[in-house]
Amino acid sequence: MVEQAKTALPGVEKDEQxxxxxxxxxxxxxxxxxxxxxxTILLFLTSFLQFIGVPFDDPTRHLLLIVLGFxxxxxxxxxxxxxxxxxxxVIVVTDKRVHxxxxxxxxMEDQRSFEMSSLQDIRKDKAGVVGRxxxxxxxxxxxxxxxxxxxxxxxxxxVYNKLVSLRDAMQMKRVPPAVQQRVESAIAELKPIVPxxxx
Amino acid sequence: MTALAAILSLCxxxxxxxxxxxxxxRRGLTAMHVAKQIxxxxxxxxxxxxxxxxxxxxxxxxxTLIVITFLFLW
Numbered sequence: 001m002v003e004q005a006k007t008a009l010p011g012v013e014k015d016e017q018x019x020x021x022x023x024x025x026x027x028x029x030x031x032x033x034x035x036x037x038x039x040t041i042l043l044f045l046t047s048f049l050q051f052i053g054v055p056f057d058d059p060t061r062h063l064l065l066i067v068l069g070f071x072x073x074x075x076x077x078x079x080x081x082x083x084x085x086x087x088x089x090v091i092v093v094t095d096k097r098v099h100x101x102x103x104x105x106x107x108m109e110d111q112r113s114f115e116m117s118s119l120q121d122i123r124k125d126k127a128g129v130v131g132r133x134x135x136x137x138x139x140x141x142x143x144x145x146x147x148x149x150x151x152x153x154x155x156x157x158x159v160y161n162k163l164v165s166l167r168d169a170m171q172m173k174r175v176p177p178a179v180q181q182r183v184e185s186a187i188a189e190l191k192p193i194v195p196x197x198x199x
Numbered sequence: 200m201t202a203l204a205a206i207l208s209l210c211x212x213x214x215x216x217x218x219x220x221x222x223x224x225r226r227g228l229t230a231m232h233v234a235k236q237i238x239x240x241x242x243x244x245x246x247x248x249x250x251x252x253x254x255x256x257x258x259x260x261x262x263t264l265i266v267i268t269f270l271f272l273w
Contacts, residue, residue: 020236020238021237021238023238023240023242024239025239026240026241043264043265044264044268046272047267047271047272061272061273065205065268065269066205069205069269072261072265073209073212073213073216073261073265076213076257076261077213077217077220080217080220080254084223087241087250088228090237101229103227154239154240155239
């Protein structure tokens with residue numbers, strides 16, 4: 001399954017090294033789930049009318065039941081639709097790109113990729129009090145020409161930190177080896193000074 | 200319209216609706232969507248079998264509620 005997962009997505013090249021993938025926060029499902037639950041409770045509660053006496057004549061009661069039944073069914077199917085869309089929305093991070101896969105209305109595929117080499121900045125925005133409490137937020141990848149927002153990212157802080165370290169690693173790769181060596185030797189020279197100062 | 204006709208129509212609509220949505224979902228599903236490396240909610244749901252079982256359970260729940268309510272109140 002793991003190997004298959006690495007190659008199963010369109011647009012992900014074989015030489016890309018899979019790092020991790022993220023699903024959106026479950027809060028995305030809340031509006032559809034609440035509507036479905038609300039209509040379920042309403043339909044369930046109407047059954048109690050039988051015990052207290054239904055105050056309508058037969059045709060009116062039948063019509064009301066059919067309308068209620070259709071609305072209940074509509075919101076149940078709408079919830080399933082949202083659930084499937086939610087499952088089909090995945091963000092995949094590789095060593096070269098960030099891919100966002102999502103299915104609109106279960107029919108149209110929407111795929112966007114962001115080159116890590118063009119990444120200039122990463123912004124994190126937690127959506128208010130709810131976002132802070134539940135730990136989700138929007139992470140925006142800022143590039144030279146375009147930006148890619150990733151909304152409702154689960155564990156936004158951890159994902160942000162991972163992306164920042166990935167960007168830093170990418171930037172270090174771009175530095176010529178000679179400069180890298182000079183930086184490393186300069187850091188090595190500085191190290192003994194630090195304990196002496198603190199002492 | 201009799202109670203049986205109303206119940207059968209709504210149940211048929213439920214089953215057809217759920218089946219169409221499942222087929223559309225199944226078509227767009229790749230291994231990554233149910234892969235175990237996914238970080239975040241519902242990461243424990245792996246494989247299409249589990250998802251199919253959830254769809255069947257939801258259909259059964261919807262049909263049961265429609266049948267009960269209509270038999271009580273028709």
